[in-house]
Amino acid sequence: MPASHDLKGLMKFLDRDEWRGCFEEVLDEHFGPALDACEIEFEDLADVLGEVWAMTLWGCAFEDFLTQDFEGQPSNIVDDYVKRRGWKESAQSKAYMMALRTSTMSLYEISNVVPGQSLTARDLIRGGEPISVSEGTATKTLKQWDKIAARIVPVMGKNILAGGVLPFTPQATETLFEGLRGTFGKRNAKKLPALEDEELQAVASMFTLAWLFDTLGRMMTRPSLQNNDGDEIVFHDVRFPLASGAKEGDVVTRLNTIPALSQSDAKFWNWLEGAQQGKGKPKTTETTARFTTMDNGLLVLGNVEMKGRFLHLSANSAARAAEGTALIQQALGDLVRTPLTEIRTVDQMMAERPRNGVETSSSGIPPEVAEQSIHEFLDRHYLETLDQPVRLLGNKTPREAAKTPAGRRKVVDWLKYLENQSAKQPDPIHPITTYSFEWIWKELGVHGLRQ
Incomplete structure (x- = not known):
């Protein structure tokens, strides 16, 4: 906020007895x-x-x-x-406060x-023409067609976003609309009725609650990734230093005596x-299994690799x-x-992924060639999708729904x-x-409805 x-x-005025309660x-x-x-508690x-x-949620309640x-x-x-302390504030600050007063x-x-x-x-609840908003901070992260709960207030000739801005997922949006339909619409109504500003002001807490229920629900029910044994996936890199005088050839010979190891190259x-060993622990419905198999159908439990004077064992669970x-x-x-062991979670691994997309040192594919290939694949994929049922369209094909x-x-x-x-790709x-x-x-x- 500027x-x-x-x-x-x-x-600070909140500390006064008449406003605290x-x-x-x-x-x-x-x-x-x-x-x-x-x-849980607010703290x-x-x-x-x-x-x-x-703090953003607190700001929504404060506004x-x-x-x-x-x-x-x-x-x-x-x-x-403003009556008691307004003399301390700039004209723009007072204008902002008064705009929030009726927001x-x-x-x-x-x-x-x-x-x-x-x-x-574009206001999805009250309708009307889209409005232009002057905004510096939020525009650095917002993307085309994002949905946000916010207060847009006019201050000295410009429309600006107030501080309490909440990004809404499709699930949070539906939760909010269900609440609004239940409060202001007829029973089992599928459309929102026309709402006045005063009516929306009276249910401002619905926006915070819809966001909170959606966000907390997704965080607390987030499925844990498990391997085929039912163990949580946590990547382990176990490094064995070769002993002084140990020869690489001797290490290779002994590794090849382990029946479970299949040599892929030198x-x-x-x-x-x-x-x-094929019977792992049962997986619950709240987990997602990740595993790799060889051409012969055997499950890959990990990899072993010689790197200089170290032998590396890679596995995806403790x-x-x-x-x-x-x-x-x-x-x-x-x-x-x-051995020494380095441990990384799935989130840490995702954070370590290169941000340059296709420009990886191992692929050797020029970025422009990779882009063209992926775009051609997406063209074919979406062309087929136009004639396939889509859940978001009530299981109709896009061509059928568009009629x-x-x-x-x-x-x-x-x-x-x-x-x-x-x-939203990073x-x-x-x-x-x-x-x-x-x-x-x-x-x-x-195309004419793209606004």
């Missing part, structure tokens, strides 16, 4: 149901979500509080603060993002599951690393010294979802990021 929009003085009520509206359901949110998101009128005089904290939280679809400068926002072995270590130490004996007005709206949402997911020059979906819009006759 310094000219500083609300520190207003925040009122703000606690608003905090409970925004967080209480979600915290109770997950059996735990920073540990669960991170400090930034905890809602600024709009509310309570019993007694004064009835609104902004009016009270409304809504759900917006983002387009035409100019990083560091501006974006276009310095590389696959560690294979024995014929009697149990396999321990078993492989014992196997090697038993066979090699005094040819190797005490009706209701279906075309779903097709537009589907295409925006595809573009949005493509734009590498801006990755072939998936640079792929254009424009031909699909035209093929389905909905």
Whole structure:
């Protein structure tokens, strides 16, 4: 938030007796149901979500509080603060406070993002024409067709985003819409009724709760990756230093005496599951198994490789690393010294992946050739998809759905979802990021609805 929009003085005003209890009520509206359901306290949110998101959520509740009128005089904290302390604030800060005083939280679809400068926002709840927003920080991370819950306020001739901005997934969006339909619509209504600003202001906590239930739910039910033994995947690199005087040829000879090792080249072995070892631990429905097999169907438990004066054992779980270590130490004996182990989680491995996409040293494929090949593959894939049922389209094919007005709206949402997911690739020059979906819009006759 720019310094000219500083609300520190207003925040300190919360400590006054007449406002402390009122703000606690608003905090409970925004967080209480979600915290109770997950059996955590507000203070735990920073540990669960991170400090930034905890403060963003607090900001959403605070901005809602600024709009509310309570019993007694004064009835609104902004009016009270400006009257008592407004002389301390700049004209722009006071204008920002007064804009927040009458602001409304809504759900917006983002387009035409100019990083560091501006974006276009379309109100998905109240409708109307898209509006241009001046924004420096959020535009550096927002992508085409992102959905955000936010307050857009006019300040001195410009529309700006307030501080409480929450990115909404399709699941969070549906949760919010279900809540709004249940509150303002008819029973079992499928469309949102027309809502006035006052009505949305009264249910601002729904946005925070929809985001919280979705985010906490995904975090707490996140499936753990398991290998075929049912063990959590944690990558282990066990390095055995060769003993002084140990010859590489002797190490290779002893490794080849281990029945479970299959030599692939002069310095590389696959560690294979024995014929009697194929029955692993049962996997639960909340886990995803990851395993590799050889052409003969045997499961690969790990790899062994000679690298200079070190013998490396790679395995994807602690149990396999321990078993492989014992196997090697038993066979090699005094040819190797005490091993050192490096451990990395799946998240750490993902973070270490090169950001330059196809420009890997091992591929040898020029980036432009790789991009063309991937784009051609995506062309074929999506051309086939146009004649296949799509769950987001009610299990109709895109061509079928595009024949009706209701279906075309779903097709537009589907295409925006595809573009949005493509734009969220971390590498801006990755072939998936640079792929254009424009031909699909035209093929389905909905290009005029792309706004």
